[in-house]
Each structure stands twice: as C-alpha cells, then as structure tokens.
Amino acid sequence: MARARLSHSPLPPSPDSSSRSHSDNDRPGKGHSDHNRQADIRRVAKILRDGGYTYDRSKHLIAEPRKEVSLTPSKRKKGSVDRLTGEEIDRLLTAAYEKSARQGLMLRTLLETGMRVSFFAKLTAEQIAFREKEIRVRGRGGKARDIPILQSLVNELRLHLGNRRTGYVFPSPRGGHYSSRRIQQIVKERAKDAEITKRFYPHLLRHTVAKRLADEGMPENLLQKFLGHENAQTTQVYYEPSRAQVKQAFEDAMD
Incomplete structure (x- = not known):
C-alpha cells in the first residue's frame, strides 16, 4: 500500500486525562493516598458545582490557592523537546504497516495529526469531515477544534472505514475503543520492531x-491552535533551536 510521508459533526465526550504527564508539584505526597485524593477532588467539584463556576472563573479559583501555598510548575528545560528523525519516521511506519495495514494507519494518523493518545483512542468516524479534510476533536476544557489532514490520509481513512460512517475508527477486538494504555503498547512495540533506540x-x-511544523515556518499562533494549547508558552518550546540546527546554521554562515 502506498503511503504518503509525514508532511516533513457530533463530538464524543472529553476523554480522560489518565495519560497526562505531571510535574513533581502535581503529585500528592507519599502519605496522600488515592482515596484521600479522590475525596479532595469531590470536595473541589462540589465547590465548583455549588458556586456555579464557569470554566474561566474556575481557573482563577484554582490559581489563587496555588499562589497562597507557593505552588509553581516545574521549569521546562529549553530545547529539551525530542523528536523522531525522518529516517526514524520511515522505519517506524514501515514496521507498523508490515505488522498490519490497520496499525500502519493508526501510527500514521498519530504522526500527522499530533493527536493526544487519549483522544485518538476514542476517535469516531463522525469526527472525520472527509470533504473538508479535517478531524474534529474536543480538547481539554471541552473546547472543539478542527485538525487539518492531508488528502492522502483522507483517502486511506475512507478505505479503512469502507461503508462505515459511525462508530470508532479503530475499534478494539471487543467492539469498544482501545484504552490509552493499549495504544501506547502498540506504539512502543512497533518502535521496538523499527529498532528505534532513543527513549x-x-x-x-x-x-x-x-517540531516539524515549527521548523517549516508555521507561525506560533497557528501551531498553538493546531495542537490545542491553551497557553502560548506551551507552544514556544517547539521554536527553541536544537543543537543540530545551531550547528547547521553556523556551517552555512561560515561556508
């Protein structure tokens, strides 16, 4: 099956954030059990519900107590965002398609849309706008956004779905959706097959x-929208030059 390289309607409920990474400041102390944490969540939820808080007002409510106890996010090391090289992308997709056309399409969709695994696992056929070449997702906070996709990916998704226009795009063997953990396992298994040695x-x-879109000159505000970032600072990390880029710029200038 020919594959294009990575260009180097109703919405489902918001997926859970179980696969979200947390900083040390987000983690409860050792003596804070899961039971206590759930009780804390219920108490905060009751405050929000009883107070009639909107999403925007709730952000202020959470921000103030953080300041009160001096909670700050972990500092992100500039230039620390890793990425796959073009050769690693080719090896990964080859390994996935050799396993099955289905797994190849799964990894290609993840690679070209930048979709979070938790959203991807619950992706439905209704979310794909074939004519507009877009996939509609509901991001964190319940905000909807449209992710543009290439015509070649549209064609492959259409072929994969056949006559289906409802239900999960990649249903599990039991007919439901895959868990985020299972998607993660599949991705890691294919990376191992591709002999990708980096973490x-x-x-x-x-x-x-x-990083590819940033390097190709996509404006920061557009990349922020593509990725669904609420905070522009989260997007800025992709515009930090890598060591390889600095070295190449130096060699070009000195040549």
Missing part, C-alpha cells in the same frame, strides 16, 4: 509533528 513514548509522535 520512546507515544507523546513523542506529537512532539515530532509539532
């Missing part, structure tokens, strides 16, 4: 397309 994690696929 591999599913979010690396999202980093790869984001």
Whole structure:
C-alpha cells in the first residue's frame, strides 16, 4: 500500500486525562493516598458545582490557592523537546504497516495529526469531515477544534472505514475503543520492531509533528491552535533551536 510521508459533526465526550504527564508539584505526597485524593477532588467539584463556576472563573479559583501555598510548575528545560528523525519516521511506519495495514494507519494518523493518545483512542468516524479534510476533536476544557489532514490520509481513512460512517475508527477486538494504555503498547512495540533506540513514548509522535511544523515556518499562533494549547508558552518550546540546527546554521554562515 502506498503511503504518503509525514508532511516533513457530533463530538464524543472529553476523554480522560489518565495519560497526562505531571510535574513533581502535581503529585500528592507519599502519605496522600488515592482515596484521600479522590475525596479532595469531590470536595473541589462540589465547590465548583455549588458556586456555579464557569470554566474561566474556575481557573482563577484554582490559581489563587496555588499562589497562597507557593505552588509553581516545574521549569521546562529549553530545547529539551525530542523528536523522531525522518529516517526514524520511515522505519517506524514501515514496521507498523508490515505488522498490519490497520496499525500502519493508526501510527500514521498519530504522526500527522499530533493527536493526544487519549483522544485518538476514542476517535469516531463522525469526527472525520472527509470533504473538508479535517478531524474534529474536543480538547481539554471541552473546547472543539478542527485538525487539518492531508488528502492522502483522507483517502486511506475512507478505505479503512469502507461503508462505515459511525462508530470508532479503530475499534478494539471487543467492539469498544482501545484504552490509552493499549495504544501506547502498540506504539512502543512497533518502535521496538523499527529498532528505534532513543527513549520512546507515544507523546513523542506529537512532539515530532509539532517540531516539524515549527521548523517549516508555521507561525506560533497557528501551531498553538493546531495542537490545542491553551497557553502560548506551551507552544514556544517547539521554536527553541536544537543543537543540530545551531550547528547547521553556523556551517552555512561560515561556508
């Protein structure tokens, strides 16, 4: 099956954030059990519900107590975003398609859309606008956005779905959706088959397309919208030059 290279309606409920990474400041202390944490969540939820808080007002409510106890996010090391090289992308997709056309399409979709695994696992056929060449997702906070996709990916998704226009795009063998953990396992298994030796994690696929788009000159505000970032600072990390880019710029200037 020919594959294009990575360009180097109703919405489902918001997926859970179980695969989200947390900083040390986000983690409860050792003596804070899961039971206590769930009780805390219920208490905060009751405050929000009883107070009639909107999403925007709730952000202020959470921000103030953080300041009160001096909670700050972990500092992100500039230039620390990793990515797959073009050769690694080719090897990964080859390994996936050799396993099955289905798994090849799964990894290609992740690579080209930058979709979070938790959203991808619950992707439905209704979310794909074939004519507009877009996939509609509901991001964090319940905000909807449209992810543009290439015509070649549209064609492959259409072929994969056949006459289906409802249900999960990649249903599990039991007919439901895959768990985020299972998607992560599949991605890691294919990375192992492709003999990719760097630390591999599913979010690396999202980093790869984001860094590629930034390097190709996509404006920061557009990349922010593509990725669904609420905070522009989260997007800025993709515009930090890598060592290889600095070296290449030096050689070009001195040549």
